[in-house]
Every structure is written in structure tokens, then in C-alpha cells.
Amino acid sequence: xxxxxxxxxxxxxxxxxxxxxxxxxxxxxxxxxxxxxxxxxxxxxxxxxxxxxxxxxxxxxxxxxxxxxxxxxxxxxxxxxxxxxxxxxxxxxxxxxxxxxxxxxxxxxxxxxxxxxxxxxxxxxxxxxxxxx
Amino acid sequence: xxxxxxxxxxxxxxxxxxxxxxxxxxxxxxxxxxxxxxxxxxxxxxxxxxxxxxxxxxxxxxxxxxxxxxxxxxxxxxxxxxxxxxxxxxxxxxxxxxxxxxxxxxxxxxxxxxxxxxxxxxxxxxxxxxxxxxxxxxxxxxxxxxxxxxxxxxxxxxxxxxxxxxxxxxxxxxxxxxxxxxxxxxxxxxxxxxxxxxxxxxxxxxxxxxxxxxxxxxxxxxxxxxxxxxxxxxxxxxxx
Numbered sequence: 001x002x003x004x005x006x007x008x009x010x011x012x013x014x015x016x017x018x019x020x021x022x023x024x025x026x027x028x029x030x031x032x033x034x035x036x037x038x039x040x041x042x043x044x045x046x047x048x049x050x051x052x053x054x055x056x057x058x059x060x061x062x063x064x065x066x067x068x069x070x071x072x073x074x075x076x077x078x079x080x081x082x083x084x085x086x087x088x089x090x091x092x093x094x095x096x097x098x099x100x101x102x103x104x105x106x107x108x109x110x111x112x113x114x115x116x117x118x119x120x121x122x123x124x125x126x127x128x129x130x131x132x133x
Numbered sequence: 134x135x136x137x138x139x140x141x142x143x144x145x146x147x148x149x150x151x152x153x154x155x156x157x158x159x160x161x162x163x164x165x166x167x168x169x170x171x172x173x174x175x176x177x178x179x180x181x182x183x184x185x186x187x188x189x190x191x192x193x194x195x196x197x198x199x200x201x202x203x204x205x206x207x208x209x210x211x212x213x214x215x216x217x218x219x220x221x222x223x224x225x226x227x228x229x230x231x232x233x234x235x236x237x238x239x240x241x242x243x244x245x246x247x248x249x250x251x252x253x254x255x256x257x258x259x260x261x262x263x264x265x266x267x268x269x270x271x272x273x274x275x276x277x278x279x280x281x282x283x284x285x286x287x288x289x290x291x292x293x294x295x296x297x298x299x300x301x302x303x304x305x306x307x308x309x310x311x312x313x314x315x316x317x318x319x320x321x322x323x324x325x326x327x328x329x330x331x332x333x334x335x336x337x338x339x340x341x342x343x344x345x346x347x348x349x350x351x352x353x354x355x356x357x358x359x360x361x362x363x364x365x366x367x368x369x370x371x372x373x
Contacts, residue, residue, distance in 0.1 A: 019284050032247075032248040032346065032347060032350065033244065033245075033248065033350060034245070034248055034249075035245065037242060037245060038317060040238060040245065041238070041244055042243075043235055043236070043238075044235075044238035044241075047169075047199050047234045047237070047238075049161040050301060051227070051230050051231060051234060051367075054367070054372060055223065055227045055230070057221075058209050058222060058223050058371075058372050059222060061209075067372075068373070071368050071372045071373065072368070073242060074368070075364055075365065075367075075368035078364045079361055079365070080362050082237065082357055082360060082361050082364065083357075083361065085241075086237055086240070086241045086353075086360075087353075087357045087358075087361075088350070088353055088358045092169065093149070093158070093166065093167060093168060093169065094150075094155050094158075094252065095154070095155045095158035095159060095165055095166060095167070096169055096174070096177065098155055099165070099166075100178075100180075100181055102184075103181060103183070103184075104184050104188070105183075107184075107185070107188045107192075108190060111195070114192050114196045114199075115195075115199065116196075117196065117200075118195070118196045118199035118200035119199065119350065121196075121198075121200035122199060122200045122201075122202065125200065125202045126202055128201070129373070130202065131270075133179065
């Protein structure tokens, strides 16, 4: 639940930043990205917590859909924190953020294609190349 | 070569919010990235292309693993270590993950101190980042050695599907190469920071453009990307 809280916090922060950008566009960027050190330390801490969580998924040997969804959840949260805060994407202009963040989403189409393709390959292998014992 | 001036005007930066603003930024023959320097924009675009490269590696790994009829070796067991008589699954990879995250933390702070023009702290934090990175590569070399000694080859291994080796060497090898290049990049920029190049806007020997502290942030973008890729490799290759 605390993870959700952090995400919300991050969103609020970026919202504020956007409002700020709209009001005073030149100020934030002429000086470069300036944010309190504490923000980085908090994110650092959360990345440690999330990594520990994903390690514990393996340590306790969780299986099936629970394992996969937890792995994906922790992965997405970590990736989001790194891109938004460490790489400052939360404070960049939308034109850059969308230009960089949208294309990788299209990789999911490729993923879908390859899932179908490997299912089909697997089927052929089972049908024609299964070891006849 | 002349410096590209930031062509910001009040008119070009004041845009409506959301999609309308994006369309306005991209349309009618202008600079699309108004307040982002060419260096930063180019680093982002390079990272985008690198994203596709690593996506292809992870996709081919997914395809191999989904289509094989032979059981996939259990990474939890393959990467387990015996520490002090205890058998701990995946411990080496977990430590490597924490090291890389720590390096990202020090890098983020280096960027911050760079913009505050704190030469000593910026250089020190960048060197700390490079040290974490070098440690990571060292542990990866250890991991590779261990697996090769146990008989893992790109064409086979003692535990199951033969594609395991080729996927492992390709994905972690390419990532390790990125970390190594990042360490070199970090040391080169840290040296310039330490020497005060960016305080006097000394021109680079290669590009002959004036140096700015923004290069610390650009280096940081690359470094965080390396950490980001590891997040995905950790999830998909080691934990799945």
C-alpha cells in the first residue's frame, strides 16, 4: 500500500512541476535540474526496498501468477522511479517525455507477436520432435 | 563551430497543456525540444535506440524460453552461492543489484552538486559511481567464470535448455559492456570536473565546444539507463 502512496506522491510532485513549468518556463532550466538532495535519498531508499522485495519473491520461492505479477510490479515501480526522478523525466517538457517514453511502449506489440510465434513453434516441436520413448 | 543558441522565446515556451502543447511544439518547422540542449536530447534519443536493442535481446530470450520443449535451468539455483556453509539462492545477483542502485544514487547526487558548481563533491561522487560500476563488472566477471567452469557454453549447459547459455552471455555481456563504457565515461568527465573545465567553459579537445556542467547530467542519464536495463534483466532473466 505504501508503494501506491509513493507513486501518488510522485505524480503530485510532477503535476506541481508542470504547473510550475507553465508559469515560469525559463527559470527551471536555465539553472539546470535543481532538486533537494533529500528527494534523491528517499528514492534511493525506495529502490532498495523494492529490490529487496523482488529478491524476497525468489527467496521465499513464490510461484505462478503471484510470482510473475509481483516481479512485474516491483520492476515497473523501480523503472518508474529511476526514469521520473533520477533521469528527471518528471520535470522535462511533455514534448520530450512523450517522444522518448511512447516508442518503447510499442515494443509490447513486438512482444505479442513473438508470444504467438513461440507458442506456434512450441506446438510444432511437441507434435513433430517429441522424444518417442 | 558556433554554439547553438537556445532559441527560447516566451512565445515558444508558453504552450497549452497536454497534447495540444506537444502538437504545438512539434509542428511548423521549429526546434521540437524547446528548452532541452542538443546534447541532452541526443543522449535521450541514443538511449531510446539502446532500449530497442536490449528489448530485442530480451525478446529473443523470451522466444527461446517459450518455444523450447526442454526445461529451462532454474536461475535461482544456477546463481546460488554457498556463503559460510549456507546455500543462498541468487545472492550474488542481489548484491550486484544493490551495488548498481547505489551507484545510481551517488550519480544523481553528483548531478545535483554539479549544478551547484561544487567541483570537489561532484568529482568525488562521480568517482564513487565509477567505483561501484567497476565493482559490478568485477562481480559479473566472477559470475561468468563460475558458470563457464561449471560447463555453461553458448551451445549448451548441464541443466537443461541449451539456449540458456547464449541468452545469458549475450544479455549480461552486452549490459556489462555498457557498464564498462559508463565507467570510462564517468572517469573522463570526473577528471574534467576536477580540473575545473566547466567553471571556465574550457573547450573540449574533440568537439571544441564550450564545456558546461550539463555534461554531468548527460553522463548521469547514460548511467541511470544502465541501471534501468539491469532492472529489466534482473526481473526477466534472473527472477522469472
